[in-house]
Amino acid sequence: MNRPLFSKNTLEVANPTLPSKRILSIDVLRGIAVLGILIMNIQHFSMIGAAYINPDAFGDLTGINKWVWVLSDLLSSGKFMSIFSILFGAGIILFTTHAVEKGRRAGRLHYRRNFWLLVFGLLHAYLIWYGDILVAYSLCAFLAFLFRKMKPVKLVIIGAIFFIVPFLLYLMFGLTIQYWPQESIDQNMQSWMPAIEKVQQEINSMQGNWIEQMDVKVPGAIFLQTFLFFINVFWRVMGLMLFGMALYKWGVLSATRTKKYYLRLILLSLIPGMLVVGWGIQQNFKAEWEMAFSMFTGSLFNYVGSVGVSLGYIGIVMLICKSATWQRFKHVFSSVGKMAFSNYILTSIICSFIFYGHGFALFGEVQRWIQILIVPGIWIILILFSLFWLRYYYYGPLEWLWRVLTYWHRQPMKRNLK
Numbered sequence: 157m158n159r160p161l162f163s164k165n166t167l168e169v170a171n172p173t174l175p176s177k178r179i180l181s182i183d184v185l186r187g188i189a190v191l192g193i194l195i196m197n198i199q200h201f202s203m204i205g206a207a208y209i210n211p212d213a214f215g216d217l218t219g220i221n222k223w224v225w226v227l228s229d230l231l232s233s234g235k236f237m238s239i240f241s242i243l244f245g246a247g248i249i250l251f252t253t254h255a256v257e258k259g260r261r262a263g264r265l266h267y268r269r270n271f272w273l274l275v276f277g278l279l280h281a282y283l284i285w286y287g288d289i290l291v292a293y294s295l296c297a298f299l300a301f302l303f304r305k306m307k308p309v310k311l312v313i314i315g316a317i318f319f320i321v322p323f324l325l326y327l328m329f330g331l332t333i334q335y336w337p338q339e340s341i342d343q344n345m346q347s348w349m350p351a352i353e354k355v356q357q358e359i360n361s362m363q364g365n366w367i368e369q370m371d372v373k374v375p376g377a378i379f380l381q382t383f384l385f386f387i388n389v390f391w392r393v394m395g396l397m398l399f400g401m402a403l404y405k406w407g408v409l410s411a412t413r414t415k416k417y418y419l420r421l422i423l424l425s426l427i428p429g430m431l432v433v434g435w436g437i438q439q440n441f442k443a444e445w446e447m448a449f450s451m452f453t454g455s456l457f458n459y460v461g462s463v464g465v466s467l468g469y470i471g472i473v474m475l476i477c478k479s480a481t482w483q484r485f486k487h488v489f490s491s492v493g494k495m496a497f498s499n500y501i502l503t504s505i506i507c508s509f510i511f512y513g514h515g516f517a518l519f520g521e522v523q524r525w526i527q528i529l530i531v532p533g534i535w536i537i538l539i540l541f542s543l544f545w546l547r548y549y550y551y552g553p554l555e556w557l558w559r560v561l562t563y564w565h566r567q568p569m570k571r572n573l574k
Contacts, residue, residue, distance in 0.1 A: 178494070179410050180411075180490055181409060181473065181474055182409055183489075183491075183494050184477055184490045184493055185239060185243060185473045185474075186243055186493035186494075187488075187490055188473060188492075189239040189496075190493065190499050190503075190538075191492060191535050191538065191539075193237060194503055195228050195232035196208075196229070196233045197507075198527045199524070200285075200287045201287075201510075202510075202522050203519075204520065205372075206347060206350050209348070209451070210348050210445055210447075212349070213348065213350065215524060216523055220525045221525055224524040224525050224528050226437055233458055233462065234459070234462030234466075235462050235469060238462055238466035239470065240293075241293070242400035242466070242470070243409070244293050244397055244400065245300060245397030245401045246400040246401060246409050248300055248304055249304055249404055252301070263301065265563070266297070266301050268561075268562055269558070269562040270294040272558060272561040272562060273290055273294040276558070277290030280501060281381070282377050284504045284508055285373075285504040286372070286376035286380065287380070288377070288380075288504075290500075292389045297397070300394060303401065304401060306401075308401075308406050311402040312398070315396070315397075315402070316395065318391050318398065319463075320395075322387060322459065323460065325387055325388075326453065326456055329452040330448070330452030330454075331453075333448050344447060348447040357371075358520075359519060362511070363512070364513045365514060366512075366513070369512060403470075408474070411474040411478050413474070419471070419475070421467060421470070422472060422475075425464045425466075425471065426467070426468020426469070428461075429466075430461070430465055433457060433458050433465060436457020436461065437457075440454045491542040492539055494542070494546060495541075495545065497558065498553050498554040498555060499541070502538065503538065507534070510530065549570055550567075550571060
């Protein structure tokens with residue numbers, strides 16, 4: 157019997173979601189996303205921040221290193237983040253619906269839940285890795301809650317309006333940059349192609365102890381959570397969350413549509429998306445990664461195309477989940493997905509230990525082709541950890557803590573194994 161942390165007459169009491177009531181396809185998709193996002197994030201952990209948006213800013217970009225970057229960008233950049241955002245939107249409906257069914261106040265639980273996610277995100281961003289996305293998700297979720305009862309078509313229309321804002325802003329920046337004051341151009345250039353002294357300073361900080369790393373982590377986190385959030389991340393994440401709500405209401409994410417539907421989704425989304433992203437890669441290399449083009453207009457190919465690729469990936473995963481085969485595959489990735497929060501933070505802990513000064517201090521020392529070889533090793537750790545943990549416990553460690561803080565009530569944790 158669950159024992160509340162405080163008096164029952166002042167706090168909501170909630171039972172855990174039973175394993176039989178979880179949606180397998182969503183868990184599988186979430187597991188694939190939390191693993192796939194590392195393909196690009198590994199560059200952010202191991203190289204200077206500028207290299208993530210401008211591959212020509214740091215490191216070798218010829219031969220095998222070039223092909224690793226091209227394939228990573230084509231297959232991963234923005235794609236798994238888009239899936240996460242879509243799933244987060246769907247999760248808002250799942251969570252609030254479950255709360256209402258149990259007679260709880262969905263709004264209070266939702267806002268408390270995302271307040272604690274904001275706290276987790278801030279701790280993650282400033283103490284572990286400044287590339288955190290949890291802060292953005294929590295802030296967007298505060299607003300997305302208001303749209304949860306809308307019909308799918310309206311959600312798609314409003315989501316598209318949100319999504320298009322950064323597209324228009326970046327297009328405007330790219331078309332007007334020639335009229336900018338030279339001071340503004342120089343400032344952008346410093347972040348696009350930092351000077352050797354600046355590069356070495358960042359490497360020294362990240363190869364230093366935990367306190368020395370703050371010289372990079374704190375400004376990086378502040379930039380992502382303020383300027384970049386307001387001109388890009390907020391609008392993109394909000395749009396994708398609303399898309400996710402619509403896709404869930406249409407039954408797309410629960411693998412309940414026909415095989416023909418998912419094949420059509422793959423055909424109409426994945427192929428055009430890949431073509432747009434690939435065209436953007438070709439155009440950026442043709443422009444030799446010039447800041448005036450690649451920082452703004454050149455980034456729009458992937459901004460748009462990545463959504464198409466993400467929808468194609470969703471279609472593939474849903475077909476797998478509809479199949480009577482692939483049972484082991486589904487079990488493995490659903491286990492990772494059930495612990496996506498814990499695995500996301502664990503990934504940051506592992507990568508920071510590999511590349512930062514409190515660990516092996518390999519920051520700035522590892523070429524792209526070696527980075528990509530590290531990724532499967534981390535995947536194996538996350539998979540084995542998830543399979544082992546869920547044999548004995550209902551939730552991942554952070555998932556359990558998050559639930560306790562959300563419901564303000566002690567949750568069951570350990571399975572009763574016979």
